[in-house]
Amino acid sequence: MRHLLAVLAVVTALTVTAAAGPGSRPEPRAGRALQAALDRVVADGAVGATATVREGRRTMRLRAGAATLDGGQPGSARAPAPVPLRGRFRIGSVTKTFVATVLLQLAAEGRLGLDDPVRRHLPGLLPPDKDAVTVRMLLHHSSGLPSYVSAIPAEGAAFLRNRYRHYDARDLVARVADAPLLFPPGSRWSYSDTNYIVAGLLVTAVTGRTWNAEVTDRIVRPLGLRATSAPEDDPRLPGPHAHGYFRASPDAAPVDISELNPSLAGAAGAMISSADDLDRFLTALVGGRLLPPAQTAELLRSDAAAQGYGLGIHRFRTSCGIDALGHNGEIHGYFTLAVTTPDRTRRVVASVTTRAFPLAAGQPLAASLGSMLEAALCG
Numbered sequence: 001m002r003h004l005l006a007v008l009a010v011v012t013a014l015t016v017t018a019a020a021g022p023g024s025r026p027e028p029r030a031g032r033a034l035q036a037a038l039d040r041v042v043a044d045g046a047v048g049a050t051a052t053v054r055e056g057r058r059t060m061r062l063r064a065g066a067a068t069l070d071g072g073q074p075g076s077a078r079a080p081a082p083v084p085l086r087g088r089f090r091i092g093s094v095t096k097t098f099v100a101t102v103l104l105q106l107a108a109e110g111r112l113g114l115d116d117p118v119r120r121h122l123p124g125l126l127p128p129d130k131d132a133v134t135v136r137m138l139l140h141h142s143s144g145l146p147s148y149v150s151a152i153p154a155e156g157a158a159f160l161r162n163r164y165r166h167y168d169a170r171d172l173v174a175r176v177a178d179a180p181l182l183f184p185p186g187s188r189w190s191y192s193d194t195n196y197i198v199a200g201l202l203v204t205a206v207t208g209r210t211w212n213a214e215v216t217d218r219i220v221r222p223l224g225l226r227a228t229s230a231p232e233d234d235p236r237l238p239g240p241h242a243h244g245y246f247r248a249s250p251d252a253a254p255v256d257i258s259e260l261n262p263s264l265a266g267a268a269g270a271m272i273s274s275a276d277d278l279d280r281f282l283t284a285l286v287g288g289r290l291l292p293p294a295q296t297a298e299l300l301r302s303d304a305a306a307q308g309y310g311l312g313i314h315r316f317r318t319s320c321g322i323d324a325l326g327h328n329g330e331i332h333g334y335f336t337l338a339v340t341t342p343d344r345t346r347r348v349v350a351s352v353t354t355r356a357f358p359l360a361a362g363q364p365l366a367a368s369l370g371s372m373l374e375a376a377l378c379g
Helices: 028-043 092-108 135-140 156-161 169-177 193-207 211-220 275-286 293-300 364-378
Strands: 048-055 058-065 088-090 272-274 314-317 323-331 334-340 346-353
Touching: 028 048, 028 058, 028 364, 048 275, 048 364, 088 334, 092 135, 092 193, 092 211, 092 275, 092 293, 092 323, 092 334, 135 193, 169 193, 193 211, 272 275, 275 293, 275 323, 275 334, 275 346, 334 364, 346 364
Parallel strands: none
Antiparallel strands: 048 058, 048 346, 088 272, 314 323, 323 334, 334 346
16 A cells, blocks of 8 residues: 555565575576575564566575464464465555556547546546546546545554454545645645545446456456456455564554455555566566557656656666666555566566554665665666
8 A cells, every 4th residue: 555665675584595486597696685685674574575586587586584473373383484485465556557557458448538537437526626636647646635544544453453344445535535635636746545546436437347357357367367366355365375464553462464354455455466477467567468559658657756656657766777667565464566677677576574564764674675676676
């Protein structure tokens, strides 16, 4: 749900393991640098992490930390199991890239226009002072709509009491619909999860089906993303996975939060995936397999005022001068990063399990995540 444009994350100070996948031939120096970066992520508070780096036909899979805090059994003296290299995880705001892709497909089909006002397709959802908000502004985070996250019990003990609660998308929007705009629509940029909750409702208004169903039929199935799902209310995280945790307060014990009702994030962050699936999706998207050239150009167009954000995807440059495209995502217990170079010759997917929500830019873990990304792209 949250977006950290300057930093990106991965692992915890337990047993540290490195492993290469079948057919992988990691370059030793690059592998050592990335492993050291993963170890630092763990030392700075993550529970576990994996990073998958692809360069040409070469794949490097590394991990650090552990799949759980307790080895799976309370009081167990056994060493915790390592993080599964091909496990599933909650991808948080990387969901936004999937949803933006569907809306761009609908634009290519002539079923809506990017510059259509939201009120044309969703009359009455937003009050009159927000009539100028367009589809493009939602996807670009330039609508001025405030985020609904602060209006729901997303933190502290209240979140734990509500972790299985269903949230209706229209109700999430209604919680902030009457709040003042952060700025006149289209005049500035500010990341807001409300934008993509409305985007999900737009998908339904145009197609008559949920955003979950459209993402599944338009992207997940055609690309063969077998570990990817867009759940509505199912709290389970299926298949092999590392466990994420949540502290109700800084001094509280971490609670396993792997199960939660994803409707609190909806089209802004509800999806589940794996490293291989996210790599396949991002490669197909940036490579023009999911969108016609005109819509691919719209997807990737960005400006400095938006911190490099396009329509559901972020463009940035590393300290070593490498340009990259992608998105990061955070939801309770999980942080995800999926990026590629524009020519798709080097791609990185990282998943980190965390102990607290939200991750703040000033925390040591946030800085170590940024260093991990640099090691993966520049190594």
